[in-house]
Amino acid sequence: MVTIARLGEALPVLLRLAVVLLGVLASPVVARELTDEERAIAMEFAMHDAIFTLYHETGHLLVGELGIPVLGKEEDAADSLAVILILNYTADLDERYNTLIDVADGWYINAGESTGDGIDDLSFYDEHSLDIQRAYATVCMMVGADPDEFADVAEVYEMDVERQDACGPVYAQAEAAWMTLLDPHFGETPADRIAIVYDDAGDYADIEASLKEWQVMESLAGLLASTFALPGPVTLRAAQCGEANAFYDPDAHEITYCYEMGAQMYDLYRATYAEDQ
Incomplete structure (x- = not known):
C-alpha cells in the first residue's frame, strides 16, 4: 500500500492514500467539488511534482551541457539525481520530504490506475522505468538517505526491514557516483546566463501563477547559478505543449x-482524493 505520509500530520493522514487507493482500484471514482483547502493541497501536490520534474530534467541538462557519461538508463540516473538534489539543496526540511512523498505517491497512483487497462508491451520498451518501479525506487532512495524519518513511509509501502537496510547502500552509491561525475563542474554560473521564460499559459493560468508563487523555476535557476559552472547560457521555460510533458532540448540548451x-497532476489529486464519501 502507499501513503501521503506528510510530516507533522497525524496517523490517519499517514494512512489516507492507502485507504483511498483501495477504493480507486476497486471502483470508479465519483468526483465532487473540492473545498478551498483541498484545492490548495491539490495544487501543492502538483507543484511538488513540478519541482521533482524540473530537477529530473536538470539531470538531462547536466549530462548534455557538461558532457557527463551515464552508465545504464539515463532516465533512472536523472530520477536519482532529482532525489539527491532535493534532499541536499532544499532548505526547508519538511518541504523536501513532502515533495518526495508526493512524487512517489503520484507514480503509485498512476500505476494503480493503469492496472485496469493492463501494461502493454511498449511499456517495457519505454526509456522510463514503469511508474510502480519509479515509486518504489524513490521511496528506497528516501529510506536510504534517512531511514528514521522515512520509516513510516517504508512501512506503508510494505517495504520489509531487509529491503530497507539495502536502501542505504543504494542511496550512498547513487550519491557518490553523481558527486564524482559532477565534482569537476562545481562552481558558479552568472545569473544572467540562466533565463526564465513563461510563455502564454492560456487556460492554464492557475498553473503559471502557482509556478511563480512557489518560485519553482526561480529556485532551480538559483541552484544552477550557485552550484554548477555551466559552459553556456541555458533557458528554463514554462509553456503550453499540447500534452502533459517536460523535456530538455540539447540544441536549444533549454528545459521546458x-x-x-x-494540470494533470492537479486533476490526479482531485480524482483520487475528492470522491464522494
Missing part, C-alpha cells in the same frame, strides 16, 4: 515544463 503537466 509544460503547463499541462501541472
Whole structure:
C-alpha cells in the first residue's frame, strides 16, 4: 500500500492514500467539488511534482551541457539525481520530504490506475522505468538517505526491514557516483546566463501563477547559478505543449515544463482524493 505520509500530520493522514487507493482500484471514482483547502493541497501536490520534474530534467541538462557519461538508463540516473538534489539543496526540511512523498505517491497512483487497462508491451520498451518501479525506487532512495524519518513511509509501502537496510547502500552509491561525475563542474554560473521564460499559459493560468508563487523555476535557476559552472547560457521555460510533458532540448540548451503537466497532476489529486464519501 502507499501513503501521503506528510510530516507533522497525524496517523490517519499517514494512512489516507492507502485507504483511498483501495477504493480507486476497486471502483470508479465519483468526483465532487473540492473545498478551498483541498484545492490548495491539490495544487501543492502538483507543484511538488513540478519541482521533482524540473530537477529530473536538470539531470538531462547536466549530462548534455557538461558532457557527463551515464552508465545504464539515463532516465533512472536523472530520477536519482532529482532525489539527491532535493534532499541536499532544499532548505526547508519538511518541504523536501513532502515533495518526495508526493512524487512517489503520484507514480503509485498512476500505476494503480493503469492496472485496469493492463501494461502493454511498449511499456517495457519505454526509456522510463514503469511508474510502480519509479515509486518504489524513490521511496528506497528516501529510506536510504534517512531511514528514521522515512520509516513510516517504508512501512506503508510494505517495504520489509531487509529491503530497507539495502536502501542505504543504494542511496550512498547513487550519491557518490553523481558527486564524482559532477565534482569537476562545481562552481558558479552568472545569473544572467540562466533565463526564465513563461510563455502564454492560456487556460492554464492557475498553473503559471502557482509556478511563480512557489518560485519553482526561480529556485532551480538559483541552484544552477550557485552550484554548477555551466559552459553556456541555458533557458528554463514554462509553456503550453499540447500534452502533459517536460523535456530538455540539447540544441536549444533549454528545459521546458509544460503547463499541462501541472494540470494533470492537479486533476490526479482531485480524482483520487475528492470522491464522494
